[in-house]
Each structure stands twice: as structure tokens, then as C-alpha cells.
Amino acid sequence: MGLTEYFKSSGRAATLAATLLIGSAGALAAPDAAGGDPFPSTYRAAAAPPFAIVGATVLTGSGAEIPDAVVLVRAGVIEAVGAKLALPDGYAAVDGRGKWVTPGIIDAHSHLGVYPSPATPSHDDGNEAVAPNTAEVWAEHSVWPQDPKFRLARAGGVTSLMILPGSANLFGGRSVTLKNVPAVTVQGMKFPHAPYGLKMACGENPKRVYGAKGRSPATRMGNVAGYRKAWIDAADYARKWEKWEKDGRAGDPPRRDLQLETLAGVLRGEILVQNHCYRADEMVVMIDVAREFGYRIRAFHHANEAFKIAPLLAKEDICVATWANSWGAKMESLDGLEENAPMIDAAGGCAIIHSDDGLLIQRLNQEAGIAMTAANHAGLSIPRGEAIKWITANPARAMGIADRVGTLEPGKMADVVLWSADPFSVYALAERVWIDGVPVWDRADPRYQAPSDFLLGQPGQESSR
């Protein structure tokens, strides 16, 4: 069925959308031992009239670059994308001529809300650096929804983001995935039914933080011992719960332990490991630890040396979330390359450009452009349609939400950015941004530029950021 045809049979659109939603992923809820998420998402997209972006060049996030295309959005989901689609009655037309459209940008590594602006000690809530294992903490309980950076990221086209605890600890705690919508509560931003992640950290940070306190880990071997001890405890905990379940829930359940509950969630495959790790050799040690205890690593973050083991990471199906430009702050990041992500991509792996930063999150498109250009200069052949995946489809995959966002495939949530120019250009600005088909940013309309409560009435707000 062609796209035009598909669109005409609009009754089938919803059915197909539903099929796509159900068909492509497994368990997406974030259950714990007690069953269910105790802090459930309260985000519900507002109803929005259907619209069509007409005449733009579209990077679909699935690899294609379609010139002079039409993007149809209805009931908060992508209905169709293609060249030469007719504009149906009742759809508001958005003029996209000379402009570009991409899926909403997704940041797989952010500390917005947990390290907000202004950066006062009162707000410094990203690292529970009091013990090497704090798997019991949840980043969402530190998120300040009034962090002005959420709005700045929105103006950079960011529609979903994973907020992680910092990297001081071997086990930093749970991440939370947010829709980048204005909200008073973190529950009002939570991406419905997104899986949780567990932040783990290799290398210099944990051993520096705890070595300085005169306790373990003080070395890399101390780091690895710390992971293994924790997984032994977690496996034991998981067995007790399994036995209780198997015994028909007879008698008192085992006592809940928040730390072990999160680790057991990883062993059950419900919580995705997001592993801060720079060096290639350490990544391979972490892969062995994961194999020893029967869990999977979803993504290595920062991973400046991933290019040294690109085929292995592709084979292991572990994403690499990295930068183009950051290197050299530490010994473990000395070998950082602009071409890191594209070399992962060229090996068939899942490459991601992430921010880890309140400035870079506003320009992930440019960072991807830098990596793409460097790669093509090096003789790799990376078209725009591929490079856009590094900030859309691939982070969605690492975050376990690829069935709903990351591409402009029919049935996906209508998280869409209209760019003023080629999104890899330094001159491209996100003119309009939609989340679930609802406008959340419009560079020409102050109604969609509202700053956070914190900035209201503060000096110097009359210039747009």
C-alpha cells in the first residue's frame, strides 16, 4: 500500500498505529518487586487538531531524506510522510518550503533538573556521593521541573530526554525518561511507561571520589569488585522473590530493599543499564561482568574509546552515546575523536550523540553535524539521513522507547521539529516543535516561549534566549 493510499483509508490509520505500538516492543512498564511504578506518569497530551507540514525536506529518522515532502499529523501521532501526499480537508497547513523536518531530538544523557540553573548548592542534586552503591536513589526525585534549561532544550528541538544521576558512584541510581513538556511536577513530564535505567560508572570518577574518602573503591580493580559484590547480592535477592512467587506467594514476602530491587530489575531485564565508561578495555571488562551475572548493558555513555572496539559493540548490540568535541579532561578521555560515533555507525552499531550538558543539549544537531563532516572527511560515507539517527532513533533505542518515538514512521508519537535550514548547519534554528502533535515551541510566537516560573519577573528577560 502506497502512502497516499494508506492515508486515504484513514480508518485504517488508527488500526495500523495501534498495531505498531503493540507489535514492536516487549514489557515497557517499570515494575518493581511491589508491582507497578509508585510514581506514575501523569502526562497526558492535549487534544490537538490535525496538521500537515508541506514542502519541507524531511529526515525521517529511519534513514531516508525526502525532499519536498508532506508530513501528516493526526490525533497526536504521525499519520503519513511522503512526497506528493495530498493535503486533506481539515488539516492546518504549515509551510515547510525551504525548511527541514526531523523527528524530535532525543538526548540519552542529560542532568537537566538534577543540576539546574542557577547552579546553587540548594539545587545540587545529581550525585548521592556518600556510598559507591546508591542504586536505591531515583533521579526523578531530584528533578526540579522549573529548571530554565528544559525550555532552552525545547528551543533546540529536544522532545525527550533521559535524566541520569551523576557518575560519582559505581551504581548511581535510576534514570528517568521525560517528555520535554512544561509541567509543575516531574510526574507531569514522565514519558508514559518508559523503562527505567540504572546509571553505572566505570573508571576514574568512583575511584577518585571514594579513594579520597579513604575507602573502596580506590582503584579500578576496586571498582570491579564493587560491581560483582553488588550483583551477587542482587541475584540472591531476586531468587528469594522468585521463590516466593513460585511458592504461590505463600507466607510473608521477602522484605523489600530499594537498592536490591533496582539491581534485580536489571537482572530481570526490566531496567536498562546505562554505563558511564570511557576506555575500550574497561568497556570489555564491563561486558564480561554483565555476562557473569546474566544482564545486558544497554548503552555505554561518553565512551570516548568506543571506536577501538566498534565491531564488538555492534555484535553485543550495545549503544554508544558520545560526543564529537569533548576529550582530554581526564586520562580516560584523552583518546576522544570527532569520528567516534560515525565509526560505531560504520561498524553497524548503534551510535548516539548525547549532551551531558545544558549548553550542548541546545545544539545536538550541530554536534552530530560535526561528527558527520569529520567522518565524511575521513572517507566514511555518512549521509544526513543516517546521521540524524544519532540524535533521534538511536537514543530512543538506548532508552527503550524506540517503538513510540525517534522516527517519523506512521503510528509514532508526533514529536516533530521544523528547522529553518539544514539541521546540521550552524545557522539552523528550530522554528517550531511539537510533542504528541501539540505545539510546545514556536520561535515566532511568544505563547510557546514561556520561561520557567523561576525566571518570571527576573531582570534581563526582555531579550529572547
Added chain:
Amino acid sequence: MNRRLLALAAFALATSARAETIAIVDARLMTMAAAGEIERGTILIRDGCIVAIGPAVTVPAGTKVIDGRGGTVTPGFLQADSTLGAVEVSQVPASTDRATHSAAISAGFDLSLGLNPDSILLPVSRLAGITHAVATPLYDDRAGRDLQFAGQAAVIDLAQGPAMITRPRAAMVLEMGEGGAERAGGARAAAIVALKAALADVRHFASHRADYDRGKGRPQKLSRIDLEALIPVAEGRMPLIVKVDRASDIREIIALAREEKLRVILDGAEEGWRVATDIAAAGLPVIVDPLANLPRSFSELGATMENAARLHAAGVTVIIKTGSGTAHRARELRYGAGNAVAYGLPHDVAVAAITINPARVFGVADRVGSLEAGRLADLVLWNGDPLEPLSQPQAIFVEGAEKPLTARPLELRDRYLPRAP
């Protein structure tokens, strides 16, 4: 030819450049000089100097010709507020020389004396078109030892030769605003009083030097090394870089510069756009990070991407930087300038803000920063818009010598790139 041979060939090229005649032909030339932008022209380089530039330059026989068709030539970029040459790995203290916590050396800390021309960061930055940097000292505050001044900045070149100092002691560095307040005991007013007191002490020292030599000077808070270093600042000969962001702090510095007759360069000035006409009237140049739009502190609540454009529109000389103490990420300089353009700064002004403007403000414009006869060949040929991530350098000359388009990360990349079948 394998890559090693290519590298050797490039090296040979680099070392011989000074002795030959080279022409870059048929390129767009952003001269940053009176000639403005030349749509299609030629630059003739002899013995490392630009000898002719224009749309109709005759290329003599025997000249090595670089085809510039479709490309753009700019002067080499100058990275302000940089620590290039003073750092290898940021978190390895022994590999950094950016700051001191010595009790006796504050204003006297002369960064030009301890820089490393062999730093692997220099060729990385060069590939981003950067040929010079203002190596700028940082503060290394320790408990009980809060330095008033960070020290003296130097203009350096990125040629990796032994004589890397283009201009030593080019400016003194002082942080005011929140940072200055903290060092002065916790309040802005204390920092201003302390600065005035220091300047009075310096002037007294300068005019009573013989007394001090005889041990009869009045008591001084600053060390003799610091007093000596501050004399040119107090006399208005050496610029004073003042790091400051809040609009009211900028006003205080403008008043202080007028009263004390100081040559101030504002650095940061994230709320500078709010007092742009005052800055322009005082004639102070401003070093701006166009990407700094976060309300990171209560001094930066009005930070905006439009700062550079608004300052320029008010008549302020703008110098663009990216980040503070930038070294590893110096590559972002041209993208920062590009983003300033996206937020309203004219393109040619953005290029001036990373070439001729900092060259003038830091006193090296007689040698570099523009493309005109008599200047050193210090320039970059780009295969497109120099401010675009999508463009790459095709040829780089630093102070007359052509440099290879290589750097350690590229060697590392090539070691791990999949071999062609």
C-alpha cells in the same frame, strides 16, 4: 603512498614554506582589512609574508599555486580566554600550568614563561582554523590564599615552534563580580575597595621605588613581584581583562576604569547587552561567549544568545570566545561565531570577532588578523563557509609557515578506521 609518507611529505612542505613563493588563487577572500570581502581573488605569499592580494594579482612563474576555487580564505583565528599551551590533560595537575596558588605570585604570574609548544592540543586547534590564542591564567584558589589577580595573559601562536610567544604580558587578568566578591571576603563592595587600594599601592610604589629599595616604603598587601607587574596596568599601558557578568557589575567597572584611567577589556559580560550603550560610550571591547545563555548564577540571569549581536549593534567592539579557559574544545570557536550569526550578528562581523578584533585589542594586528600586503601569511583556506561545521580547512598557514593537516586524534582515527578492502 602510505599515510606515514604522506605525513613526511606534509612536514617537508611545512618547513620549506617560508623560503618559497606561494599563491592561493580564485578564492573568496575575507580580508578583514580595507579591501573588505573580495569575491574572487589571489593572495601572493613570499617568504612567509603576504606581498599582494586582490582580484587581479599577477602570479609570477615558478610560484606554487594552491587552487582556491569554491573556497574561502580567512585570517587565522585567535582564541581569546584560552589555556592552550598550558594544559595537556585538565585533571592531571602535573600536565597543567594554568594557575598558581603561590602566596607571593598573583599579578606577577606571567603565563608566557612556562608554555609548551609541543602540546598535542595545538595541532588539534589549528585544524579548526585557530593560529593564535590568548593564553590566559586561571585562578587556583586555595583555602586561606585567595589571589586578587590571576596573572598575565600572553598571545601565542600555534605553529609548534620554539618561539611560540607572539606577545608576552599582553594583558592582566582580574575577576570581579561573584568571583571577585568571594576572594575579597564575600561581598562585591570589598572587591572594589581592595582593587582601588591595590592600585593606590602600585602607584605609590612606582613613584617611591628608591624608598622601597631602602626598606622605607609603606606596608603593602601585595608582594613586590605583584606590585612591579601592576605598574603598566595602573599607568594604562597594559590592558586589564575584567571577568564580570552582571549588568550592575559592568557599570561599576566602567566607572572604575574611568576614575582610575585603566584600559579595561570586559570578559564574559553575559548581561552586557543590558548596558551596551554604556560600554560603547566608554569604548571598552568585550570578549563574549555567544553560546552562554544559561542563567547559571544570579549574575547571569539575563544571559542570551543575542548578546554579541546586541553589543555590536550598540557600537561595541566584540571578540568572540567559546567557553572559559578553553583548550581541548577550542575547535568550537568558529561554530560559536556561526551561532552568533544565527542570532543576529552580521557574518563579516562574526569573522572579525575571531580575527582582526582580538588582534587589535591584544596588540598583534600589525602582524596577523587580516589579509593585506605586509602582514604575515597567517590564514586558512576553507572548502566552504568558515563558520559551518560542514566546512573543513584545506590549507593552514601560521605566521608564514604552511602547516600539515594532521593531529594526534587523526592518527588515532586512521589506526582504527576499517581498512579499505
